[in-house]
Amino acid sequence: MKTRFTLILLLIGFVLNAQNRQHAFDVNKRLGRGINYGNMFEAPSEAEWGNPWKPQYAKMIAELGFRHVRIPIRWEPSARSSATAPYTINPAFLNRIKQVIDSALNNNLYVIINMHHHDLLIENPDGQKARFLAQWKQISSFFKDYPESLLFEILNEPNGKITPEKWNVFAADALKEIRKDSPNRVVLIGTAEWGGLGGLSALKLPNDDNIIVTVHYYNPFPFTHQGASWVGAEANAWLGTKWNDSDIEREVVQNEFGPLVRFEKNNNVPIHIGEFGAFSTADEKSRSKWTTFMARYIESLGWSWAYWEFSAGFGIYNPSKGTWNMYLVDALLHSPLPEPARYVGTPIYTSNFKTSTDGWTLQTNAGAATLSRADNTLKATISSGGTESWHIQLMKGSIRLTAGKKYKFSFKAKAETPRSVTAYIGKSVDPWTSYSGFSSISLTDTFFVYNFIVDMKTTDNTARMVFDLGKSASVVYVTEVKLEEIVLEWPTGASVVKTLNTTIFPNPAANNITINNLDGFKSYTLVNMQGMAIKSGILHDYSNSVSIEEFAPGLYFIHLTGDNRKYSAKILKQ
Numbered sequence: 111m112k113t114r115f116t117l118i119l120l121l122i123g124f125v126l127n128a129q130n131r132q133h134a135f136d137v138n139k140r141l142g143r144g145i146n147y148g149n150m151f152e153a154p155s156e157a158e159w160g161n162p163w164k165p166q167y168a169k170m171i172a173e174l175g176f177r178h179v180r181i182p183i184r185w186e187p188s189a190r191s192s193a194t195a196p197y198t199i200n201p202a203f204l205n206r207i208k209q210v211i212d213s214a215l216n217n218n219l220y221v222i223i224n225m226h227h228h229d230l231l232i233e234n235p236d237g238q239k240a241r242f243l244a245q246w247k248q249i250s251s252f253f254k255d256y257p258e259s260l261l262f263e264i265l266n267e268p269n270g271k272i273t274p275e276k277w278n279v280f281a282a283d284a285l286k287e288i289r290k291d292s293p294n295r296v297v298l299i300g301t302a303e304w305g306g307l308g309g310l311s312a313l314k315l316p317n318d319d320n321i322i323v324t325v326h327y328y329n330p331f332p333f334t335h336q337g338a339s340w341v342g343a344e345a346n347a348w349l350g351t352k353w354n355d356s357d358i359e360r361e362v363v364q365n366e367f368g369p370l371v372r373f374e375k376n377n378n379v380p381i382h383i384g385e386f387g388a389f390s391t392a393d394e395k396s397r398s399k400w401t402t403f404m405a406r407y408i409e410s411l412g413w414s415w416a417y418w419e420f421s422a423g424f425g426i427y428n429p430s431k432g433t434w435n436m437y438l439v440d441a442l443l444h445s446p447l448p449e450p451a452r453y454v455g456t457p458i459y460t461s462n463f464k465t466s467t468d469g470w471t472l473q474t475n476a477g478a479a480t481l482s483r484a485d486n487t488l489k490a491t492i493s494s495g496g497t498e499s500w501h502i503q504l505m506k507g508s509i510r511l512t513a514g515k516k517y518k519f520s521f522k523a524k525a526e527t528p529r530s531v532t533a534y535i536g537k538s539v540d541p542w543t544s545y546s547g548f549s550s551i552s553l554t555d556t557f558f559v560y561n562f563i564v565d566m567k568t569t570d571n572t573a574r575m576v577f578d579l580g581k582s583a584s585v586v587y588v589t590e591v592k593l594e595e596i597v598l599e600w601p602t603g604a605s606v607v608k609t610l611n612t613t614i615f616p617n618p619a620a621n622n623i624t625i626n627n628l629d630g631f632k633s634y635t636l637v638n639m640q641g642m643a644i645k646s647g648i649l650h651d652y653s654n655s656v657s658i659e660e661f662a663p664g665l666y667f668i669h670l671t672g673d674n675r676k677y678s679a680k681i682l683k684q
Contacts, residue, residue, distance in 0.1 A: 130319040131378055137258060137296045138322050138380035141220050141414035142177035143405070143443065145426070146385065148419025151207070152182035152226040152266075155189070161422045161429065168213040170427070171420070175443050178220035180384060180416040181210060182266060184227045185245055193230075197244040204252055215259060222298060222384075222416070223249075224263035232270040235280065242280070247287040254291040262288060263298035263324060263384070267305035274302035274312030282316040289318075298324040298382060303530060305384075308550025310369050311528035315377060322414075323377075325370060326385040329363070330563060331547035333400065337391030338423075344543055349391060351565045355399035356451040357635045357643030357669075358518055358596060362562050363407065364644065369552040371411065383408050387418035390425075394437055401441035402448075417442055450643055452671050454633040455518055455594030459509065459575075463488055463589065469506050476501035477580060487589040490579055499532050501580035504588065507538045509573040511545070511566045518594045519546065519575065520561035525553040526585040532578035535564050535593075545573065553586065563596075610677055614668065618682035625654040625670070632672035636681070638664075658683050 147167070153159040171179060185191050190203040207223065214221045225245070231238040246264070253260055264284045268277045281299050288297060297320060301309030305326040315321060328334045335341050336348035353359060374381050386404050388397045401417075408415045421427045426438045462468050463486045470488060472481035476496035481504070482489045490504050511517065519535055530552050536544035546564040575593065579586055611628040625634060627649050634656065636645040644661065649670070658666075663683050670677045 131380075133294075134296050134320050134322055135380045137220075137261070138382060138414050139412075140177065140259075141222075141261075141382065143175070143409075144178035144180055144220070144222075144414065144416035145171060145176050145442075146180045146182060146416050146419040147210070148182060148424065149422035150182075151210070152184045154184065154187055156206075159422070163210055164429070165213055167420065168217040168219060171214075172217040172219050174439060176219070178222065178414075178416065179214050179420075180222040180224070180263075181207070182224055182226035183207060185225055186228055186230060191241075191245060193241065195240065195244075197241040197248075199245060199248050199252075204248075208252075211253075211256070211260060215257070220259045220261065222261045222263050224266050224298075226266040228265065231265075232268070232272055235272050235276055239280065239283075243284060243287050246284045247290065250288040250291040250295075258295065261296045261298060261322075262292070263300070264288075265300065267300065267326065268302045268309075269304045272302060274309055277302040277309075278312070278314045285316050285318060285321075294320055296320045296322060298322045298384070300324045300326070300384065303550060306550055307366055307370060307552055308530040308532070309552075310373055311530050311552040311554070313373075315379065322380045322382050323373070324382040324384040327367075327383055327404070328386060329366060329547070329549065330359075332545075332565065333392060333396070334388040336389065338389050347543075347567055348565075350567070351396075352393065353388075353396040353400040354451050354453075354598065355403055355448070356453045356598070357637075357646055358453045358455070358561075359563060360403060360407075360450055360643045361646065362518075363403070365558070365560055366549075366551065366562075367407075367411070368558055369554065372554070381411070381413040383413060383415040385416065385418040387424035390423050398437045398441045398445075401438060402445045405442050406445075406447040450635075451598060452633065452635060452646075452669065452676075453516075453518075453596040453598055454671070455596045455648065457592060457594050458517075459591070459593040461521075461589070461591035462486070469508075471505060473503045473505060474501070475503065475580075479579070487587050490577075490586045490588070492579055492583050492585070495582045495584070496580045499578040499580045502578070504577040504579055504586075505574050506591075507572060507574040509535070509575060509593065510571045511535070511564070511569065511573045513566050513569045515566050516596050517564040517566065518561060518596050519564060519592075520559060520594075521588055521591040522557045522559050523551075523553055523577075523586065523588045524555055524557045525587070526555060528552065528554050529582045529584050529586075531586065533560065533562070533576065534578075535573055535575050537570060538572050538574040545570070548578075557587070557589070559590075612670065612677070614679055614681070617679075618684045619658060620684045621657065621659040623656050623658060623668075623681060625649060625656060625668075627651055627654055627670075629670075629675075629677075630672055631670040631675075631677070633670070635669045635671075636661075637667045637669060 149159045149161040150163045156162050191199045303309035332348040333351045336351050338345045421429045477494035479492040479502045534544040535546045549562050613626040631649050666681045
């Protein structure tokens with residue numbers, strides 16, 4: 111009887127929590143599609159980065175069909191706030207921000223204001239904490255009578271000395287200050303480690319119903335930040351990187367967002383993608399494809415988003431010419447999700463950990479760790495993780511990569527306790543350049559597939575595959591590592607096979623389908639009802655078994671490709 115009573119109480123608590131959070135979910139739905147006022151108020155002064163705010167912008171944005179604006183704000187400069195107690199924010203600056211907020215609200219836009227580029231706080235969190243909290247107390251008090259269409263975001267992209275553990279404390283303490291004057295206002299909380307998906311595993315939410323979790327996404331980084339001067343010299347080496355909107359490229363994004371999908375479900379909290387965008391040095395066609403996919407994919411998950419940004423290097427509007435970049439406007443607001451291009455992979459490395467570590471080594475640049483092997487899986491036991499992610503590295507070298515070719519790097523991984531790791535492919539000698547960008551991923555205690563794409567601009571005969579495992583004492587498992595060279599299989603003009611000898615059975619199916627490949631197709635791709643590729647692979651002649659056990663019941667499509675031909679069929683998963 112006692113056990114039953116406890117279960118009833120837990121169920122009641124779950125239902126009440128879901129009901130209480132409903133307000134935050136409703137607000138997030140109303141946020142919908144948004145855009146950032148970037149390079150304006152997060153600059154040291156409003157005009158310093160050549161993109162000052164203009165009063166007509168809110169009306170222009172609303173007329174396009176956006177639902178909210180996010181306003182990044184740097185509160186730290188001496189002209190805007192005092193560095194000594196009581197840390198007073200300049201009333202003139204507060205009223206300037208009020209003017210910008212009022213302009214948006216008067217055009218029926220929701221507004222998110224944040225604390226952006228708080229550099230002193232990131233360098234000295236404990237020494238600057240009193241100022242940080244005092245500023246939020248003032249902001250909350252100043253706007254306390256504003257409607258729910260004004261939202262607060264505590265801090266943009268916490269990083270540096272604001273460790274994930276410290277960020278959990280600082281976010282909760284700032285929320286307490288905000289709640290003194292704004293008890294019911296919806297507040298956005300981001301992730302540590304630069305606000306991306308990599309910091310998700312360490313995020314601990316305060317006990318508060320009116321919160322939204324916000325995450326930024328700019329992957330693949332060598333594509334979205336090619337030619338970006340603030341990234342460093344390597345960004346120029348990325349120039350020319352394209353986004354072909356292939357099933358494999360989509361799969362990479364979906365796999366990277368997997369932990370956030372699970373976080374939303376496990377924590378019953380709404381999700382906002384506060385920044386995503388591709389810099390203007392990428393070609394227009396690729397930017398259009400990437401932006402279309404990102405906007406439609408985020409929407410298919412039921413999340414809100416804010417594109418980075420309105421009128422600067424990523425922007426949809428050119429203020430000097432007074433013209434729109436319509437291909438971006440259409441990608442964000444109008445373009446449907448097309449059928450993806452399809453790539454076929456040829457494996458050049460597949461791990462085999464049954465009898466050895468297969469050439470993988472564990473390098474302890476600082477800290478301590480050991481490498482072992484069991485059940486075709488590598489096990490890295492980290493007793494001391496050091497202070498940097500590269501202080502413990504699991505790696506395999508002597509990988510030949512050729513200029514002009516595209517590769518897919520995939521693996522399955524988990525950790526005994528949730529944590530983030532960084533995976534990449536790069537040079538094996540100084541300056542240790544990453545060809546793939548540094549992909550930070552969140553591991554859980556369950557194996558999941560992770561992958562990313564590598565566009566090679568130069569040939570490297572001794573490249574290495576790397577997992578940076580430092581910072582945390584933990585146990586990490588890695589298996590099914592694969593590196594494939596991928597090529598576009600069939601162009602837009604591919605013919606559709608109408609007479610088919612190949613059979614696909616059973617249909618409906620519960621756990622597996624068999625593709626009896628009598629027509630010489632080279633690959634398959636399984637696609638969900640949102641048009642997202644969720645699984646793909648190489649086809650052999652005759653019998654091919656494909657597991658669908660991990661997918662939810664429903665209708666799916668399977669695409670077969672080869673020799674400039676394609677065939678599609680519906681699959682019902684029971």
